[in-house]
Amino acid sequence: MHGTARKPIDALLLRLGQHDKLSDSERQVLQAAFGPPESLTRGQDLISEGDEPEGSTLILEGMSFRYRTLEDGRRQIVSLHIPGDFVDLHSFMLKRMDHSVGALSDCTISRVSHDTLRAVTEDYPHLTRLLWLMTLVDNAIVREWLVGIGRRSATERMAHLICELQLRLRAVERNGENGFELPVTQADLGDMLGLSLVHTNRVLRYLREQRLVLWEGQRVRVLDRPGLERLAGFDDTYLHRVRRPR
Amino acid sequence: MHGTARKPIDALLLRLGQHDKLSDSERQVLQAAFGPPESLTRGQDLISEGDEPEGSTLILEGMSFRYRTLEDGRRQIVSLHIPGDFVDLHSFMLKRMDHSVGALSDCTISRVSHDTLRAVTEDYPHLTRLLWLMTLVDNAIVREWLVGIGRRSATERMAHLICELQLRLRAVERNGENGFELPVTQADLGDMLGLSLVHTNRVLRYLREQRLVLWEGQRVRVLDRPGLERLAGFDDTYLHRVRRPR
DNA sequence: CGAAGTCTTGAAGAGCTTCAATACGCGTGG
């Protein structure tokens, strides 16, 4: 065997390809930029608040989440990552992490060093813009979460989250039939939505009783997507899934 | 008179200079990139949801805010802009606005066309990284707001917001003695913090009674900054105000 | 001076949290 082994970056390519066309050389640059796949087990922290990582991490398979814990233990999850998402692309510029990242499920990841990223920004402006775009979509998602926690009811928020995740997973071809894997406890869900564990449970019961969503262990089964979108007031423009020159 | 008139971009230069050193040529590129100052009156919308602006807008003086309104009229403000902040730098890549931007006070602004920004990304990688950084700090601030709305009490959130704004204004030399101008109604404040108008009023009364913060018309007077920080659990690392090579 | 916007306070009620107890599911070791 010779040449570089194919690295399973396909989810990233799918995500980027959602927003703009990629040239072959850009694909090659990306393929070459990433290190070998690494494995992580559920519950492990990928990065901790205060760290200054020397590279950024891409999720190949599995899910991770960003969170911040206040002094007294209250925790807020501020985003979820699926295959093709960078866990900490922002650390390339921000340097110091202002939050932690944990593995939600067993994950395989791949790293790019910040040196390599810097080289990309020097030589590949279009690719740079696309990476920048990744962080901007991240941003749009966090804003949408903020709107939800600030102004939507607990039930609406939950419905919205499920709509969002299903769509994002579909975009990287990790969706199943009428549902998807979501390896979270109800406590985790509460920390995403700014809810207590108990109320999270009640919201889920309500969605079940309305025959909108069912949880089968770690799997979410969406029974009535249109109904769920109606309840959530879901509108996908904030995901910016439009292919156009950038 | 000849040559380009000096444009009052100084707040942007101050902000960028907070994070990294700028070369003279970079300063010149920036100065040249922006159009002439324009004036806006309080209450006007700078940009509306669904717009596809052809340029990005920088605040020279005054304040603006991003917000989203749900179908039934509930509104959430997702960020505040002060001099030196871009209102919609993300529209350069995202193209379509997924929220609106309004003027909080009378403002003077200046625009850069997206064509110019694109040219910058082609020729000035370091400057590009700094612009990218601007959007990443934006992002960090929104995350912090999310943590607040999700996990902090109304009072803590209010205190946190005031701490944040005072620090940001100081960084661009727009701070007064022991306070600052903040031309918002209590309804606006509520929409920032995810609170009702009535409760916002009660939170302000509490802070006044505790002799932490006083409102004198449109001016916020901070009586006890350390006390406020303690109450808020304020930690400024998320603002990333550290000068280092990027 | 009247009108519109904003601030302030009271009172009732909704949504969500906290405390508490029970049940369930799964892996481990006796």
Place this chain on the structure above:
DNA sequence: CCACGCGTATTGAAGCTCTTCAAGACTTCG
């Protein structure tokens, strides 16, 4: 194989934070 323990889910009940409704006062401005 069963007992035990631990993490997770579920439900009831009480209570607190914040919202909503309502009304009055104050401010600004034509």
